[in-house]
Amino acid sequence: xxxxxxxxxRYGPTLAVSDVSFQVQKGEILxxxxxxxxxxxxxxxxxTGFLSASAGRVRVAGFDVAEAPMEAKKRxxxxxxxxxxxxxxxxxxxxxxxxxxxxxxxxxxxxRIGEVSEKCAIADVQQRQIGxxxxxxxxxxxxxxxxxxxxxxxxxxxxxxxxxxKQIIETRELIKGLAGQHTVILSTHILPEVSKTxxxxxxxxxxxxxxxxxxxxLTARLQGYGTVLVTVEGPAPEIMGKLQTVRGVNLVEPLxxxxxxxxxxxxxEKNYDVRAELARAVVESGWGLxxxxxxxxxxxxxxxxxxxxxxxxxAAAQAELPAASGEAVN
Amino acid sequence: MRNILTVAGKELRSYFHSPIAYLVMAVYAVLCGxxxxxxxxxxxxxxxxxxxxxxxxxPNMTINDYVIRPxxxxxxxxxxxxxxxxxxxxxxxxxxxxxxIELLLTSPLTDLQIxxxxxxxxxxxxxxxxxxxxxxxxxxFIYGNPFAKPLIAQAVGLILFGGALLALGMWISTFTKxxxxxxxxxxxAFLLFYVLNWVxxxxxxxxxxxxxxMSLTTHFSTFAKGVVDLKDxxxxxxxxxxxxxxxxxxxxxxxxxx
Numbered sequence: 131x132x133x134x135x136x137x138x139x140r141y142g143p144t145l146a147v148s149d150v151s152f153q154v155q156k157g158e159i160l161x162x163x164x165x166x167x168x169x170x171x172x173x174x175x176x177x178t179g180f181l182s183a184s185a186g187r188v189r190v191a192g193f194d195v196a197e198a199p200m201e202a203k204k205r206x207x208x209x210x211x212x213x214x215x216x217x218x219x220x221x222x223x224x225x226x227x228x229x230x231x232x233x234x235x236x237x238x239x240x241x242r243i244g245e246v247s248e249k250c251a252i253a254d255v256q257q258r259q260i261g262x263x264x265x266x267x268x269x270x271x272x273x274x275x276x277x278x279x280x281x282x283x284x285x286x287x288x289x290x291x292x293x294x295x296k297q298i299i300e301t302r303e304l305i306k307g308l309a310g311q312h313t314v315i316l317s318t319h320i321l322p323e324v325s326k327t328x329x330x331x332x333x334x335x336x337x338x339x340x341x342x343x344x345x346x347x348l349t350a351r352l353q354g355y356g357t358v359l360v361t362v363e364g365p366a367p368e369i370m371g372k373l374q375t376v377r378g379v380n381l382v383e384p385l386x387x388x389x390x391x392x393x394x395x396x397x398x399e400k401n402y403d404v405r406a407e408l409a410r411a412v413v414e415s416g417w418g419l420x421x422x423x424x425x426x427x428x429x430x431x432x433x434x435x436x437x438x439x440x441x442x443x444x445a446a447a448q449a450e451l452p453a454a455s456g457e458a459v460n
Numbered sequence: 461m462r463n464i465l466t467v468a469g470k471e472l473r474s475y476f477h478s479p480i481a482y483l484v485m486a487v488y489a490v491l492c493g494x495x496x497x498x499x500x501x502x503x504x505x506x507x508x509x510x511x512x513x514x515x516x517x518x519p520n521m522t523i524n525d526y527v528i529r530p531x532x533x534x535x536x537x538x539x540x541x542x543x544x545x546x547x548x549x550x551x552x553x554x555x556x557x558x559x560x561i562e563l564l565l566t567s568p569l570t571d572l573q574i575x576x577x578x579x580x581x582x583x584x585x586x587x588x589x590x591x592x593x594x595x596x597x598x599x600x601f602i603y604g605n606p607f608a609k610p611l612i613a614q615a616v617g618l619i620l621f622g623g624a625l626l627a628l629g630m631w632i633s634t635f636t637k638x639x640x641x642x643x644x645x646x647x648x649a650f651l652l653f654y655v656l657n658w659v660x661x662x663x664x665x666x667x668x669x670x671x672x673x674m675s676l677t678t679h680f681s682t683f684a685k686g687v688v689d690l691k692d693x694x695x696x697x698x699x700x701x702x703x704x705x706x707x708x709x710x711x712x713x714x715x716x717x718x
Contacts, residue, residue, distance in 0.1 A: 178566040182715050203568040214563035216470070218477040230466045231567045275563070 131156040131313040132177065132283060137186035139172055146172045148337040149186070154330075156282075157310040161328030161345075162317035165437050169337040170317045171211065174285050177315070178208045191282050204233055207281035207312075211288050213272025217261030221252055221271055224260060225278055232279035242278055249304065250274040251297075265292035273301070284314045290323065302327055321433060335437040356398040357425045359385070360408055364417035366392045376411050378402040391420060463569050467577025468584065471551070475585050484546050488539060488589050495535040496596045499527045523606040524686070528597060532614050533684045536593065537677050540622055541654060545646035547585055548629025549639040551578045552707075557637040561714075571711050575704055579630060586622045590615070610686025617683020620696035624676060625650060627703020634710040650676070 132154040139147040147169040154160045164170050175181040177188050179195045179202060188195045193202040216224055225243045234242050247253040250270040255263060260271060269292050276284055289305065290298045306327050308314055318324060324331055325345045333341040333348075341348055362369050370382045373396060381397040398404045405422055412419045475481040503526045510521065555561040564574055594615070600606050632649065633642040656675035659668040672678055676699070679692040 175562075180562055180565050180715065200568045200570070203566060206566065208562070208566045210559060210562050212559045214558070214560045216474065216560055217558065218474055219470075223473070227466065227470050228563070228567075231463060231564075231569055233568055 131158075131191060132315065133187075133189040134173070134177065135187045135189075137173065137176060137188065138184050139169075139176060139181065140184040145337055147176070147183075150334065150337070150339050151186075152332050152339060152342055154313055154315060156313055158330065159305065159309045159314040159316060159328050161324040161331040162315055162334065163321070163324060163331055163433060164317075164334035164340075166319075167336075168334045168437070170334060171287060173334070174208075174210075174287055174315065174317060178206055178285055179203055180208075204279070205282040207276035207279065207284045209272045209276040209284075209286045209289055211291065213268050213275075215260045215268055215271055215275075218259065220257050220259055221247070221263075222256040224271065225274060228275040229278045232281075234279050242280070246274045246278050249277065251300065266294060266297055269293055270297075270301075273304075282313060284308065284312050286314065287317045288319070289316065290318070290320065298323075333433065333436050340436045356402060356404075358396045358398060358405060358408060359393060359421065359423050359425050360396060360412070360419070361391055361393045361421035362412050362417050362419060363391045364415070369412070369415075369417060370394065372411055372415055373408060376404055376407050378404045378407070391418075393421075395425075463573040464577040464580060467564075467569070467574055468580035471578055471581025472584055474550070475547075475581070480546060480550070481585055484543050484585070485588055485592065488543055489592050491539050492531075492535060492593060492596060496527070496531055499530050500600070503527050523600055523604045524610055527600065528606060528611070528614065529684050529686075531593075531597075532618065533681060536618060537621065537654070537680055540589075540625060541650040542647060543589070544586070544622065544625040545629050545643040545650070547582050548626055548633050548646060549643035550633070551582060551630045552634040552711075553636055553639045553642045556634075556714075557639075565711075565715060571708055572704075575630070575707050575711070579626060579704065582626050582630065583623060586626060590618055590622070593618070607686075613683050613686045613688045616688060617680050617692075620683075620693065620700075621676065621680050624696050624699035624703065627700045627707070629703075631703050631706040631710060634707055634714065653677075 134150060134152050137147055137150040138145070150169070150173060152160075162170050162174070172181065176183045177190070177195065179199050182196060190202040191205045193205070195202045216227075219227065222243065225246065226239060229239045229242055230236075244253075247256065250273050252267060252270050252274055255267055260268060263271070269289070273286075273289060276286065286305070290301050293301060302323060305314060305316065309329070316324075316328060328345070330342070330344050331348065332339060360373070366384060366387065369392065370384070373379060373382045373394065378399045379396055380399065383395045383397070385393040385395050387393070396404070396408065403424075405424070409419060409422055503521070503523065506526075507521055552561070555564065565571075594611075597606075597611065601608075628649065629642075629646040632646045633639075635645075636642050653674070653676045656671045657678050660672045679695045682689045682692050
């Protein structure tokens with residue numbers, strides 16, 4: 131549904147987006163992650179036709195955004211980071227205007243406004259001037275305008291920003307409900323949201339794609355080792371020595387000590403569960419076992435790891451990860 | 461076409477939602493009214509004096525020459541130079557500032573549709589100002605007997621003159637997010653074009669004649685006299701087209717760089 135090929139955007143000497151490629155299947159929700167300044171918004175602006183690319187191509191529903199902009203834009207709904215609302219219009223006026231310019235047939239306009247307002251919970255503020263609405267309401271009006279013409283593709287830049295927790299959950303449900311019917315690219319900083327709503331994720335940093343794949347795939351791929359946290363009461367050096375001997379354990383590191391108890395971080399072989407053996411080792415030696423749990427890599431860790439590595443690590447990582455572009459061709 | 465009208469409708473609605481439209485119309489009505497009153501009063505007094513003196517050796521003073529024409533030439537040309545920037549300043553500057561330009565440029569509208577829609581919206585607001593002008597002038601018909609025919613030329617001239625300024629003002633508004641800058645630069649540009657005319661006062665070479673020809677106001681004089689000259693028509697229409705063309709190029713540049 132969306133094909134981004136070798137997208138590059140240059141601003142004078144700076145390369146904002148460099149050779150970015152990925153695809154989104156029909157009905158999929160793709161998460162777009164990256165630190166600030168990574169090129170997410172620039173990429174989205176190129177996909178929606180706001181900016182022109184310096185090189186590369188974007189196709190939406192088969193239409194090249196640069197060569198057939200009218201056709202592509204008819205099928206696109208876009209919510210930028212700041213909802214593009216006219217503050218002097220009322221909600222109803224605004225939605226009517228957007229509906230008209232997006233090509234909603236005159237006869238259906240009123241119905242569509244009603245439907246989309248219900249969906250986005252703005253039915254009760256139809257006659258209020260947008261300038262007088264709270265940020266949360268404005269955000270929802272922005273979402274409504276992206277949906278009003280029932281586009282095939284939705285590009286959402288931080289759709290839950292400014293919303294309260296209840297609204298965030300509602301919006302998340304709304305977006306999840308869109309999968310299947312609509313194809314969605316969702317850019318966000320809120321990482322837990324990604325694992326809850328997105329089926330696949332593209333991680334972008336400094337203008338290049340760093341990783342593509344399903345959130346758990348990435349976790350599995352990037353976790354070079356398993357981690358188990360164990361809290362034991364007893365003499366630290368001896369405990370560490372004993373645990374080191376357990377099969378599958380690579381490294382034992384002390385984390386913290388509280389009185390006689392010490393918490394250790396045990397690095398194990400990938401995908402090997404040493405917990406039972408660790409427990410046995412501790413108990414058989416006569417020490418008190420207080421806590422034992424696995425501690426995996428959260429999406430935050432993945433994100434940070436992917437986006438703060440230095441160049442030498444990157445070279446090593448390239449060898450380790452399957453090529454990102456290979457992954458992108460579904 | 462439907463898109464152009466939608467955009468024009470939105471612009472008009474925005475104008476009337478803010479104090480700008482009312483302010484512009486009010487200021488225009490007051491200035492226009494004041495000068496209209498002065499010219500008419502002067503005319504009345506002078507014609508009475510002439511009659512008292514027997515009217516010998518005095519030129520034929522028509523209302524057209526002594527009220528309507530000075531009104532168009534002197535007041536309108538200058539007043540519009542100041543007020544049209546106030547109309548055009550928001551056209552692109554406000555969209556850029558509030559981010560709504562992103563909405564327009566990502567919707568299935570061509571750049572030209574957006575430009576023509578905005579131009580039309582601004583032009584319709586300008587149209588209300590023309591109506592006010594002719595409101596004043598129509599009172600002359602009740603109490604006097606001016607020639608009606610020259611008025612057609614003067615109306616056409618006014619419409620074209622305003623249109624040219626609107627197109628240029630719209631172009632200037634694409635350069636900034638700040639409406640005030642757009643207004644000030646537009647006014648400065650219009651003023652510059654106005655005084656290009658003055659070159660002929662001190663120079664008569666080829667260059668100065670070209671510059672004088674380029675002035676927006678020289679071409680208005682023929683219309684003000686009541687004559688529709690093709691070359692002046694072409695001049696104003698060219699400026700309108702130029703303004704629209706330049707706006708289109710500027711919007712393209714916007715998409716390339718933001």
